[in-house]
Amino acid sequence: MTNIALPTDESVAASAPGEAAAAWPRPAYAWYVVVVLLVAYAFAILDRTAIGLLVDSIKKGLQITDSQIGLLQGLAFAICYTTCGIPLGFLADRWKRKPLLAIGIAVWSAATLLCGAARSFGMLFLARVGVGVGEASVTPTSSSLIADYFPPERRAKAYGVWMLGSSLGTGMASLFAAGAIVLSDHLHDIGTPWAANYATWQITFFLIGAPGLLVALLFALTVREPVRQGVRLGADGAPLVSGVSLKPLWTVMKANRRAYLALMGGAVLNVTAIYAQIGWMPALFMRVHHWSPAKVGAVGGLISFPVAMCGAIVAGWTMSYLTSRGRNDAPILMTMGDALTRLTIGVAACLAPRPEITLALNVIAGVTSTWSYASAMTGLNAITPNELRGQVTAIYTLCTGLISMTLGSFVVGFLSDNVFLGPTGVASSLATTFAGCSLLALLVLIPGRKHYAVAEGRSRIAEQAA
Numbered sequence: 001m002t003n004i005a006l007p008t009d010e011s012v013a014a015s016a017p018g019e020a021a022a023a024w025p026r027p028a029y030a031w032y033v034v035v036v037l038l039v040a041y042a043f044a045i046l047d048r049t050a051i052g053l054l055v056d057s058i059k060k061g062l063q064i065t066d067s068q069i070g071l072l073q074g075l076a077f078a079i080c081y082t083t084c085g086i087p088l089g090f091l092a093d094r095w096k097r098k099p100l101l102a103i104g105i106a107v108w109s110a111a112t113l114l115c116g117a118a119r120s121f122g123m124l125f126l127a128r129v130g131v132g133v134g135e136a137s138v139t140p141t142s143s144s145l146i147a148d149y150f151p152p153e154r155r156a157k158a159y160g161v162w163m164l165g166s167s168l169g170t171g172m173a174s175l176f177a178a179g180a181i182v183l184s185d186h187l188h189d190i191g192t193p194w195a196a197n198y199a200t201w202q203i204t205f206f207l208i209g210a211p212g213l214l215v216a217l218l219f220a221l222t223v224r225e226p227v228r229q230g231v232r233l234g235a236d237g238a239p240l241v242s243g244v245s246l247k248p249l250w251t252v253m254k255a256n257r258r259a260y261l262a263l264m265g266g267a268v269l270n271v272t273a274i275y276a277q278i279g280w281m282p283a284l285f286m287r288v289h290h291w292s293p294a295k296v297g298a299v300g301g302l303i304s305f306p307v308a309m310c311g312a313i314v315a316g317w318t319m320s321y322l323t324s325r326g327r328n329d330a331p332i333l334m335t336m337g338d339a340l341t342r343l344t345i346g347v348a349a350c351l352a353p354r355p356e357i358t359l360a361l362n363v364i365a366g367v368t369s370t371w372s373y374a375s376a377m378t379g380l381n382a383i384t385p386n387e388l389r390g391q392v393t394a395i396y397t398l399c400t401g402l403i404s405m406t407l408g409s410f411v412v413g414f415l416s417d418n419v420f421l422g423p424t425g426v427a428s429s430l431a432t433t434f435a436g437c438s439l440l441a442l443l444v445l446i447p448g449r450k451h452y453a454v455a456e457g458r459s460r461i462a463e464q465a466a
Helices: 009-015 027-062 066-073 075-083 085-094 097-117 121-135 138-149 152-162 164-189 200-222 247-255 257-287 293-324 330-351 355-366 371-383 386-418 425-465
Strands: none
Touching: 027 066, 027 097, 027 121, 027 138, 027 152, 027 164, 027 200, 066 075, 066 121, 075 085, 075 121, 075 386, 085 097, 085 138, 085 386, 097 121, 097 138, 097 200, 138 152, 138 371, 138 386, 152 164, 152 293, 152 371, 164 200, 164 293, 247 257, 247 386, 257 293, 257 330, 257 355, 257 371, 257 386, 257 425, 293 330, 293 355, 293 371, 330 355, 330 371, 330 425, 371 386, 371 425, 386 425
């Protein structure tokens, strides 16, 4: 592949009448903020997914069905998580991001506490909706904050580290929730007065929701709102984009539509395959290789976090290296790498004859599992003006919510029910989903690479000139 030539300073100057300049925050403090954002993200994932370990006790306690459990896990959370993303992204671009995220952390933590207080399916459904409302603030605010704490050449590393929150939260969902269940049982055994009024699953929600309020307090007290970098100014010195209007967002996305389509489209397709893997790879080990659920859970828990952690760090550092070598299309290249890995190693893992081979190939493919998300966060913030970053990130979150979360698991199940029949059909169904998503992603990414590189180069020169 060849490098894409950057636009000239003159071309940028012609499109940007003025810029607001500000000094970057101290690196040590900027990294502290990333760590706090990582912890907040981890608790978001924990509060979102811990319900999976409480399914049977919730069913028994509320006398509800598997279908209702499915609604609690999916629809109840996704309703507001996806639809609130864009208005919250708009607020992140127009208002201070620090109070917005602090409120969001407090809201989803309080909603998790309300899950524990639920006495009916309807109450638990509404509480889960509240979790989705609060967590809708995470991505647009966090990604926008990081973009103003780090200059362009260091952002990829910061986004890579922040992405560890997802892996940490997934691991915490199993370990922390399991510990909370044990503690809940202990509280019952020793006759704790208030615990006698609640079931184990309710106390577990209390125990995992309460620490989030402390995280919200830590964030509010120790994180400062950074100066927005590279805000475009008009001749009168006022921001070019202000007020309540989606026209600026439409104008920017239309002007760079091929760049946005390539990065968002490729990443969303890759993430669809990842959700398919999360939903069905355990079933593949149980149905094809005859592992017990306990063994699948234990092995998965031991390897998932270190592998994902390695992948997140590799993604950030590799994009930074590629950028330093003049590759202004680095996020596209990393997203292509994720697609190629899933197309080859991922498909081979599904069809491998022995569980040891499947596991080893999954470990290799798992290194790239966070590449698309980290690349999307880095790339979208690189080609989007500061005052629109929250909204663009929210659109990406909306797409992954409506497409990736919804279709990833459904397509595999549909193929298993109608095309690849029998218990072992899940292997072919998962392999077909991997191949289809990866090929489509490459078809979007390859022709869009040059368009993204031009958009990134123009934006980078404008930001450096600020």
